[in-house]
Amino acid sequence: MLVKRVPDIYDKLSLLTNGAKFDVSCSPSFDRKNFSKKESFSKFGIHNIWTSNGRCIPLLKVLLTNFCINDCAYCLNRKRNDIPRTIILPDELSRIVYEFYRKKQIEGVFLSSGIIGNSRKTMDMMITTAKFLRTRYQFKGYIHLKIVPDSDEASIEEAVKLADRVSINLELPTEESLSLIAPEKNLHSILKTVEKINSIIENKGKTIQTQTTQLIVGATSDTDFQVLKLTENLYKNNSKLKRVYYSAYMPVNDDPRLPQLSKPPLIREHRLYQADWLIRYYGFQVEEIVSEEKPLLDEKIDPKLDWALRNICLFPVEIQQAPPETLLRVPGIGLTSVKRILKIRKTSTLTLKGLKNLGVVIRRAMHFITIDGKYYGNKNQMKELSTSSIEKNLQQYSLDI
Numbered sequence: 011m012l013v014k015r016v017p018d019i020y021d022k023l024s025l026l027t028n029g030a031k032f033d034v035s036c037s038p039s040f041d042r043k044n045f046s047k048k049e050s051f052s053k054f055g056i057h058n059i060w061t062s063n064g065r066c067i068p069l070l071k072v073l074l075t076n077f078c079i080n081d082c083a084y085c086l087n088r089k090r091n092d093i094p095r096t097i098i099l100p101d102e103l104s105r106i107v108y109e110f111y112r113k114k115q116i117e118g119v120f121l122s123s124g125i126i127g128n129s130r131k132t133m134d135m136m137i138t139t140a141k142f143l144r145t146r147y148q149f150k151g152y153i154h155l156k157i158v159p160d161s162d163e164a165s166i167e168e169a170v171k172l173a174d175r176v177s178i179n180l181e182l183p184t185e186e187s188l189s190l191i192a193p194e195k196n197l198h199s200i201l202k203t204v205e206k207i208n209s210i211i212e213n214k215g216k217t218i219q220t221q222t223t224q225l226i227v228g229a230t231s232d233t234d235f236q237v238l239k240l241t242e243n244l245y246k247n248n249s250k251l252k253r254v255y256y257s258a259y260m261p262v263n264d265d266p267r268l269p270q271l272s273k274p275p276l277i278r279e280h281r282l283y284q285a286d287w288l289i290r291y292y293g294f295q296v297e298e299i300v301s302e303e304k305p306l307l308d309e310k311i312d313p314k315l316d317w318a319l320r321n322i323c324l325f326p327v328e329i330q331q332a333p334p335e336t337l338l339r340v341p342g343i344g345l346t347s348v349k350r351i352l353k354i355r356k357t358s359t360l361t362l363k364g365l366k367n368l369g370v371v372i373r374r375a376m377h378f379i380t381i382d383g384k385y386y387g388n389k390n391q392m393k394e395l396s397t398s399s400i401e402k403n404l405q406q407y408s409l410d411i
Contacts, residue, residue: 022096026073027055029087030122034257056116070110071120074136078124083191083265084229087124100135104142111151118152129160140172159195170210177222178203183240187230191267208248220252228259228275233305238296242289256282281307291345292338315341325378326385329360342375362386
């Protein structure tokens, strides 16, 4: 491997933050509609993530090193690529993170890495960085540590002790796909590590500590059914798995094993997030959304509306009487709206205007409900609903992601 020297610490930081941008297991991290641009996505890798309660947190997202012994076809940092390589050692990296934190420029750090030497050596250096932050600098901010594949149990336990969140990326949903474009990785081994992390967190008794993982979308011929079936099983078997992130494949390498795309499949990624939400919070089974016979999500309409249109015989439902699990199946009615409906209808009769005030998307929900026996929708307009207004929203999403 030809190594180009990167001497300046800020040049190193810029290189290593740029190399970390493709990992989305803490948030969508850069402007992916312009993914072909070469400039750094933010100065020194500091960017904003949003928590589940809507709070914005500045986070330093960085690699320990972009050296790597692996040759994953989709990865910018794969060993065959002729790119500048560098490393920031734990002493130096922990000092940099703390300085950003002390100046209130960040509230936390996401630390990942290529594999330099071997998995154990790399993981030890990442753990040492976190340990320096916690002990030497009394760092109270957020730490997300990436677990390197083939890390031993002792290293994982130490990472869990130091970090607020840990993650290991599955990357692809099948062993066949992983062996094709990431031959050094083993899906069974990574799944075992996910289970091991889950067990360690549970045994530590830290209710706020969780893990995440990531799947690449569109780099192989794997279907949405295969992706979501794996996701469903992961949630069922790992109580501390906070969420699965889906990352639209971006062609950064020329490789015959990879598809040549003009732009990343962002809408497909978005549909997977919507389906994931239905599985986690709305009581849907994967087979209700996609199946072996219908293995791909419809990109023109969201999966909840798609299900409702395919099961139109179940509608309309009476908003004054339907149980919560039925209300959650109505397009345009979400988790918060259901809670509000259940509370209000105990003492009042709901109205169309009142539902709008409760957060219901009336233009969609009105076709699938009755209010005190009255139907306000038009079944003949459902097809129009599924193609025009929804597609407009998709276009807006593709611009804003």
